[in-house]
Amino acid sequence: MQNQNSSNAAQPLNGDYWRGIGGDRWVLNMDVLELGIETFSAPLLQAAAPIPGERVLDIGCGGARTTISLAREIAPGGQITGIDISPQILSMARQRAGGIENLEFVLGDVTNTDLGDPYDLLFSRFGVMFFDAPERGFRRLHACLKPGGRLVFLCWRSPQENPWMSGPAAVFASFIPTMPKPDPDAPGPFSLADGEKIKGILSAAGFNDILLTKLDSVMQLGPLSEAVPFLMQQGSAAAVLAEITEQQRREIAAALGDHMRQYETASGITPPAAAWIVKATR
Numbered sequence: 001m002q003n004q005n006s007s008n009a010a011q012p013l014n015g016d017y018w019r020g021i022g023g024d025r026w027v028l029n030m031d032v033l034e035l036g037i038e039t040f041s042a043p044l045l046q047a048a049a050p051i052p053g054e055r056v057l058d059i060g061c062g063g064a065r066t067t068i069s070l071a072r073e074i075a076p077g078g079q080i081t082g083i084d085i086s087p088q089i090l091s092m093a094r095q096r097a098g099g100i101e102n103l104e105f106v107l108g109d110v111t112n113t114d115l116g117d118p119y120d121l122l123f124s125r126f127g128v129m130f131f132d133a134p135e136r137g138f139r140r141l142h143a144c145l146k147p148g149g150r151l152v153f154l155c156w157r158s159p160q161e162n163p164w165m166s167g168p169a170a171v172f173a174s175f176i177p178t179m180p181k182p183d184p185d186a187p188g189p190f191s192l193a194d195g196e197k198i199k200g201i202l203s204a205a206g207f208n209d210i211l212l213t214k215l216d217s218v219m220q221l222g223p224l225s226e227a228v229p230f231l232m233q234q235g236s237a238a239a240v241l242a243e244i245t246e247q248q249r250r251e252i253a254a255a256l257g258d259h260m261r262q263y264e265t266a267s268g269i270t271p272p273a274a275a276w277i278v279k280a281t282r
């Protein structure tokens with residue numbers, strides 16, 4: 001099966017991606033995606049330990065599930081800003097959060113947007129892996145924190161530890177050998193998979209007390225009939241899969257279904273998923 005995509009470079013999943021097709025796909029699959037990563041939320045919120053009165057920034061806030069939870073935790077007296085680079089995603093967030101008084105949204109790239117007074121807590125659930133220049137991006141975040149303030153975020157660990165992403169990628173590559181391989185250093189889900197790399201970037205940016213904790217859970221992908229089309233719409237592979245014939249897509253979907261069935265449980269397809277909880281202070 002030929003890849004009809006003339007370029008062999010995976011699209012970096014940076015701001016252009018999120019403002020374009022990536023944002024459209026996130027909006028389309030928002031409920032499934034959020035349910036998928038929900039098991040990671042409670043440990044992340046616990047690590048962030050927000051307290052009433054704090055000023056909080058939710059970075060890459062997406063559909064604002066975490067922003068809304070944090071807004072409750074920091075009331076009374078606290079104020080949260082959700083920032084996201086994607087207009088279409090942020091418009092979903094605004095619809096969901098209408099009427100919550102201590103919450104506001106900013107449309108922009110967190111690495112170059114003026115966010116005013118510094119924050120007590122910079123928080124992110126999987127929203128800090130997409131910076132074009134991570135070193136510069138995290139220096140900018142450091143400047144947004146009050147002295148003693150906390151940075152707390154989640155990011156994915158390696159592809160091998162996340163078979164919900166690497167398994168489908170291997171299935172796709174077995175049909176389309178020229179499927180572009182994502183660059184681990186390019187903006188994307190695995191750009192911060194290496195713990196030593198995270199420590200290097202954060203310490204160069206000026207952060208202290210850097211602590212990485214492994215969080216192992218599962219991705220909740222629902223029934224197989226929903227998991228397969230969902231997985232075929234993720235990341236840079238989706239653009240290639242959109243270009244092949246319907247017959248080819250059906251063959252790949254069948255193979256992907258066979259592969260994912262190993263993760264079937266009473267609550268649907270639940271492959272292992274592995275993240276870092278990263279904490280640091282200014």
Ligand SMILES: C[S@@+](CC[C@H](N)C(=O)[O-])C[C@H]1O[C@@H](n2cnc3c(N)ncnc32)[C@H](O)[C@@H]1O
Pocket residue numbers: 014015018019023026034059060061062063064065066083084085086089108109110111124125126127128130131
């Ligand atoms: C994987 S999604 C996570 C969304 C949300 N935090 C959640 O857990 O539901 C990543 C989000 O980060 C946003 N994003 C990516 N790069 C960004 C940047 N430089 N500045 C602000 N938001 C960014 C994307 O638009 C997207 O909404």
